[in-house]
Amino acid sequence: MMCLAVPGEVLDIDGSIAMVDMAGVKRRVCIDLLAEVHPGDYVLVHVGFALQIIDEQEAQETLKLLRACFQEDLHAAVGSQQEGD
Amino acid sequence: MKLVDEYRDPAVARYLLEQIRELCDGPLNIMEICGGHTHSIVRSGMEQVLPPTIKFVHGPGCPVCVTPTAKIDQAIALARRPRTIIATYGDMMRVPGSSSSLLQEKAKGAHVKIVYSSLDAVRLAVENPDSEVVFFAVGFETTIPANGLSVIRAKQLGLTNYSMLSNHVLVPPVIRAVLDDPAVRIDAFLGPGHVSTIVGSQDYEFIPAEYHRPVVISGFEPNDILESLFMILKQRREGRCEVEVQYSRAVTKYGNPRALDVVKDVFSPVEQEWRGIGAIAESGLSLREELRAFDAYHKFHDWMPLQRPEEPSECVCGEITRGVKEPRDCASFGTGCTPERPLGACMVSTEGTCAAYYRYQLVTVQTGGVRD
Ligand code: SF4
Numbered sequence: 001m002m003c004l005a006v007p008g009e010v011l012d013i014d015g016s017i018a019m020v021d022m023a024g025v026k027r028r029v030c031i032d033l034l035a036e037v038h039p040g041d042y043v044l045v046h047v048g049f050a051l052q053i054i055d056e057q058e059a060q061e062t063l064k065l066l067r068a069c070f071q072e073d074l075h076a077a078v079g080s081q082q083e084g085d
Numbered sequence: 086m087k088l089v090d091e092y093r094d095p096a097v098a099r100y101l102l103e104q105i106r107e108l109c110d111g112p113l114n115i116m117e118i119c120g121g122h123t124h125s126i127v128r129s130g131m132e133q134v135l136p137p138t139i140k141f142v143h144g145p146g147c148p149v150c151v152t153p154t155a156k157i158d159q160a161i162a163l164a165r166r167p168r169t170i171i172a173t174y175g176d177m178m179r180v181p182g183s184s185s186s187l188l189q190e191k192a193k194g195a196h197v198k199i200v201y202s203s204l205d206a207v208r209l210a211v212e213n214p215d216s217e218v219v220f221f222a223v224g225f226e227t228t229i230p231a232n233g234l235s236v237i238r239a240k241q242l243g244l245t246n247y248s249m250l251s252n253h254v255l256v257p258p259v260i261r262a263v264l265d266d267p268a269v270r271i272d273a274f275l276g277p278g279h280v281s282t283i284v285g286s287q288d289y290e291f292i293p294a295e296y297h298r299p300v301v302i303s304g305f306e307p308n309d310i311l312e313s314l315f316m317i318l319k320q321r322r323e324g325r326c327e328v329e330v331q332y333s334r335a336v337t338k339y340g341n342p343r344a345l346d347v348v349k350d351v352f353s354p355v356e357q358e359w360r361g362i363g364a365i366a367e368s369g370l371s372l373r374e375e376l377r378a379f380d381a382y383h384k385f386h387d388w389m390p391l392q393r394p395e396e397p398s399e400c401v402c403g404e405i406t407r408g409v410k411e412p413r414d415c416a417s418f419g420t421g422c423t424p425e426r427p428l429g430a431c432m433v434s435t436e437g438t439c440a441a442y443y444r445y446q447l448v449t450v451q452t453g454g455v456r457d
């Protein structure tokens with residue numbers, strides 16, 4: 001897919017090239033389009049290039065918010081006896 | 086997989102669907118600009134579980150689908166040139182030109198190579214000093230910086246056998262063209278996620294400002310899209326009209342400045358032909374004048390076909406790309422035209438609307454759940 005970009009974790013960096021773990025598959029990825037990137041960062045990879053660092057904190061925040069709303073509504077809707085649902 | 090699975094949780098999907106149903110108070114036509122979104126929407130089957138008044142209009146954001154037949158013919162002409170290697174992304178192989186495709190040329194013995202990255206094309210040029218390597222490069226803003234970097238690299242390496250046949254297209258001008266078309270009715274936009282990682286959310290501010298339509302830039306997982314729908318409905322309910330970012334884990338206001346610098350250094354805006362849509366001013370990018378030595382169109386001008394090809398008349402890709410028709414409106418869909426033997430470009434790439442419908446339309450979806 002042409003416009004697809006996939007997240008992966010930067011394992012190590014050698015000059016312009018980073019080794020990135022994408023769902024268990026290791027790929028060599030060019031990091032020249034990024035100003036700064038470190039091992040442990042999550043990057044979006046597209047046609048062999050890292051396009052952007054994924055803001056993991058932002059990702060977790062939005063997920064947390066969504067889950068919080070969801071839990072609240074769930075409890076309001078089904079009461080508290082619905083353990084483990 | 087981390088940062089993917091979290092966005093496929095069916096319980097969250099159900100929750101979002103409920104919220105959407107609650108907020109939905111009338112017909113809403115949403116254009117998803119990006120072919121990646123089209124794929125995700127059709128694949129998840131979410132249209133079957135959304136309120137029937139919400140309709141997705143599939144937009145022009147599949148780079149393979151909008152590449153004009155004339156450009157494919159140019160690539161084919163170069164593939165027939167002796168001692169020439171065409172390097173291109175896999176999706177381009179099956180796109181029909183006026184009488185052949187790169188795949189058919191390869192079968193006949195032409196040197197056509199699929200590359201995963203533009204730098205692989207540069208490597209081919211290094212490894213084959215006696216051949217010309219032409220990188221047939223297509224893409225939207227997502228891919229343009231990566232393609233551009235290959236020219237910078239080739240120049241640094243002093244390569245004289247590397248050039249680019251480019252078909253680079255930009256989102257904002259085609260959205261203007263779509264919105265200026267009276268046949269198209271769109272109430273809101275699902276903004277392209279990966280394009281926006283490069284250009285930033287500010288690139289779409291003209292849509293609410295000049296056309297009074299809300300935009301929510303969305304991620305690609307089913308729950309990302311549902312949450313974006315919810316955000317669009319919320320804007321409508323609250324009487325707001327602005328650009329919002331659901332895909333905030335990857336999209337900032339100003340995008341990736343370094344990638345944008347590469348684009349500026351390598352390309353300049355030109356009038357661009359869109360398959361099925363026509364020419365749009367300043368909607369494409371071609372190599373800057375000082376980089377002409379790397380521009381295959383100029384370098385091999387004598388090889389370029391003179392005739393402008395006709396688009397196949399039975400294919401309604403153009404109308405589909407503009408959002409005024411659907412694949413089922415095409416008599417050839419699934420019969421004369423399949424992914425194996427595509428008549429039009431929308432059937433080739435997995436981001437093409439026809440290809441997505443062909444692949445996923447037959448699967449029934451259980452109510453209340455969204456497939457991932
Ligand atoms: S089904 Fe094939 S011929 Fe019909 S519009 Fe789609 S790509 Fe074109």
